[in-house]
Amino acid sequence: MPSHRRTARAGAVVLAVVATVLTGCERGTSTGGGSYSPGPARTGCPTVLAGARAAVQRAMTTHSAWDGPTTGPRAVPGKRIVYVAQTMNNPGVAGAAKGVQEAAKTIGWNVRVIDGQGTPAGIQAAFSQAITLRPSGIVIGGFDPHLTAQQVAKANAAHIPLVGWHAVDAPGPSKDPKLFSNVTTRVQDVARISADWIIAHSHGHAGVVVFTDASIPFARNKSELIKKALATCSGIRLLAEENIPIPDTSSRTPQEVSSLLSRFRDRWTHSVAINDVYFADAAPALRAARKKGGGAPFNIGAGDGDPSAFQRINSREFQAATVPEPFAQQGWQILDEFNRAFSGRPASGYVAPVHITTAADSGGATTWDPPGYRAAYRKIWGR
The missing domain is CATH 3.40.50.2300 (Response regulator)
Structure with a gap:
């Protein structure tokens, strides 16, 4: 909503x-x-x-105030992000990708989505293709990075920051596999x-x-x-x-x-x-x-x-x-995490709180879209 x-x-x-x-x-x-x-x-x-x-x-x-980050680095210009999707037939993966694309228009970056088609071979091929494009950063969209261990290693060696969406169990930075941050709620x-x-x-x-x-x-x-x-x-x-x-x-x-x-x-x-x-x-x-x-x-x-x-x-x-994930908000957070990586700052550490949707509180919406984050990120980025 x-x-x-x-x-x-x-x-x-x-x-x-x-x-x-x-x-x-x-x-x-x-x-x-x-x-x-x-x-x-x-x-x-x-x-x-x-x-x-x-x-x-x-x-x-539903709280009216944003509880996430309100400070951070100004937008670094001219970055290119590739979102490697587990499969765009997964509504969660697609929803987060849409949030990334929406945020990219605000921050002024270019985003390309490559669909892994839901198979190990397809995901590995999509990740390999992403690396050949030499982007500023790569999103691991909804799959286990261990499935693409070789590609992760190549990205790390090329100093391409990786940000996961539901990539590993815990939110925040990951050492093994090496991710600048992983955006997810706490299981x-x-x-x-x-x-x-x-x-x-x-x-x-x-x-x-x-x-x-x-x-x-x-x-x-x-x-x-x-x-x-x-x-x-x-x-x-x-x-x-x-x-x-x-x-x-x-x-x-x-x-x-x-x-x-x-x-x-x-x-x-x-x-x-x-x-x-x-x-x-x-x-x-x-x-x-x-x-x-x-x-x-x-x-x-x-x-x-x-x-x-x-x-x-x-x-x-x-x-x-x-118990819905805030797909669009997480897409904006992914870009904010990349912006922190490009600026030499640590990850934000933000984890969205859990929410329950029933017919009593959905308001007729078809997705969980908490308030306040768009304005907060625009202010952080100077946009």
């Missing part, structure tokens, strides 16, 4: 809505992002539940708030299915953190963990969802997935089982927040919430 629509008044409205969302409704009713009550008011983990409710309220609130925060949402939404009593891709270390770690956080509430039951590789979601998820419905029936009240894409592919099976789009199982995506996820949430079609 454009920053000018994000106001303090909107934040106050969200607080009021969150309070309503978390106070409960009767079993069998739903308002998409609304509450689920498994029966008489009872709490299996009162302390954990209270903390989860407070965390969810904070994560749903621990994303996992924790996803679990908190389930705990708060269910009043501490839920039957949960976790969807993950164990072939990706980052995704496997995220799902392990989610399970650990869910286990802090004694009223939460982990019914199953479904390991479905992301490339196979469209072919495997519908069948697995049908099987889960047969096994658990009404005991399956909530789901959490390491990426929103699982719920796009779960929807046909849930619809075929005559499940209501705004009813159980209530689904939350622990990361990404692509436009299709927002559309499902806004229309209450088999997804109740997501």
Whole structure:
């Protein structure tokens, strides 16, 4: 949502809505992002539940003030950046690339995007092509740099700064592989708030299915953190963990969802997935089982927040919430990190806070675009 629509008044409205969302409704009713009550008011983990409710309220609130960097070097002129994309079919990778391109117009740089087509060979070829262009900097857009170890080494030897987007587990500078900075939210925060949402939404009593891709270390770690956080509430039951590789979601998820419905029936009240894409592919099976789009199982995506996820949430079609990445803001941050590298300054160290989007606080938007960063970066860059 454009920053000018994000106001303090909107934040106050969200607080009021969150309070309503978390106070409960009767079993069998739903308002998409609304509450689920498994029966008489009872709490299996009162302390954990209270903390989860407070965390969810904070994560749903939209603040009008920018909390990122407000000082830094003026724009270095005439730089050329190449964005090597894991695949532009990935909405997150494409969203961050769009943010980089938008910021480049403001700072006065040239950006070229090279699509790795989602295969190891394609990504390696794209990275090699990027190096031959002798750019000022290269973005590692959404893939593991160890996949392109030779290309990373060549870029390092040529003194081409590398900035990652979701390239390694942790945000900030990386020594191995050598990255000037990695722009991402903290996986621990994303996992924790996803679990908190389930705990708060269910009043501490839920039957949960976790969807993950164990072939990706980052995704496997995220799902392990989610399970650990869910286990802090004694009223939460982990019914199953479904390991479905992301490339196979469209072919495997519908069948697995049908099987889960047969096994658990009404005991399956909530789901959490390491990426929103699982719920796009779960929807046909849930619809075929005559499940209501705004009813159980209530689904939350622990990361990404692509436009299709927002559309499902806004229309209450088999997804109740997501923990979205601020793609455009991260694209602007990527260019700011490069500008710091070119100026001999350290990385900014900024990490965007986690946010939860539901139908109650999305405002009809199709992406999470926090306020204030464009004006802040323009001021830093002197633009």
